[in-house]
Amino acid sequence: MLDISATVPAWAQTPPTTTAPPTANKPANLGRPAKPLAFRRQYTVFFAQGSASLMPGAASIVKTASEAAKQRRYSHLKVIGYSDATGTAASAKSLSQARAAAVREALVAAGIPGDKIRIEGRGKSNPAISTPNPEPRNRRARIVIYLPGE
Numbered sequence: 001m002l003d004i005s006a007t008v009p010a011w012a013q014t015p016p017t018t019t020a021p022p023t024a025n026k027p028a029n030l031g032r033p034a035k036p037l038a039f040r041r042q043y044t045v046f047f048a049q050g051s052a053s054l055m056p057g058a059a060s061i062v063k064t065a066s067e068a069a070k071q072r073r074y075s076h077l078k079v080i081g082y083s084d085a086t087g088t089a090a091s092a093k094s095l096s097q098a099r100a101a102a103v104r105e106a107l108v109a110a111g112i113p114g115d116k117i118r119i120e121g122r123g124k125s126n127p128a129i130s131t132p133n134p135e136p137r138n139r140r141a142r143i144v145i146y147l148p149g150e
Contacts, residue, residue, distance in 0.1 A: 041065075041068050041069075041072075041144075041145045042142055042143065042144050042145075043061050043062075043064065043065040043068075043142070043143040044061070044140050044141070044142050044143075045058045045061050045062065045099075045103055045140060045141045045142075045143070046058070046136065046137070046139060046140050047099055047139040047140065047141070048139070049084065049086065049134060049136070049139060050086070050087075050095070051139075052095060052098035052099045052101070052102045053102065054102055054103070054106060058103075058106070059106065061143075062103065062106040062107055062110055062143070063110055065077075065107070065110075065143045065145065066107055066110035066111055066112050068145060069112060069145045070111070070112075072145065072147060073147070073148070074116070074145050074146060074147060075116075075146050075147055075148040075149070075150065076116045076117070076118060076146050077107065077112060077116060077117045077118070077143060077144065077145055077146065078117075078118045078119070078120065078143075078144045078146065079100040079103045079104050079107070079117060079118070079119045079120070079141055079142070079143050079144075080100060080119075080120045080121075080122055080141065080142045080144070081095075081096035081097055081098070081099035081100030081101075081103070081119070081120070081121045081122065081140075081141045082096050082099070082121075082122050082123070082124075082125075082126060082127070082128075082138055082139070082140050082141065082142075083095045083096045083099070083123055083124055083138065083139060084124070084127070084133075084134045084135050084136070084138040084139050085124055085127070085131065085132050085133060085134055085135070085138070086134045089123060089124060092123035092124045093121055093122075093123035094121070095121075095123075096121035096122055096123045096141075097119070097120075097121030098121075099121070099139075099140075099141045100119035100120060100121050100141050101119055102141070103119075103141045103143060104117045104119050107143070124138075128140065
């Protein structure tokens with residue numbers, strides 16, 4: 001077995017505790033278990049320029065997202081479509097909504113009930129890469145998994 005104690009500081013070797021660390025404004029948690037962090041997993045599907053058709057490889061991303069949602073007993077999913085900087089604001093909004101709808105259809109085909117999926121098209125807003133040029137990474141739809149209570 002490899003001894004890492006000589007190369008790794010002692011604080012990094014200590015296993016994590018189940019209590020929240022004290023903060024400057026808040027007293028220590030006094031041994032109570034820390035609140036679990038809310039689970040929110042995101043997946044991104046990319047599209048060709050001007051298209052709302054899923055690209056090769058998108059099916060495996062959608063399948064992975066649907067399996068993660070089912071394993072975590074999700075409450076709902078949200079699919080947010082985006083577009084790059086080409087075209088008018090209205091056409092970008094329409095395309096982003098079509099992209100979100102295409103991903104929704106793929107999620108339904110993967111076994112997620114349609115009434116558990118919300119879609120939204122944001123057009124050119126919230127680009128992954130801010131640029132006036134047609135950036136391929138902005139042609140996307142994001143799948144967000146929410147758990148009960150979120």
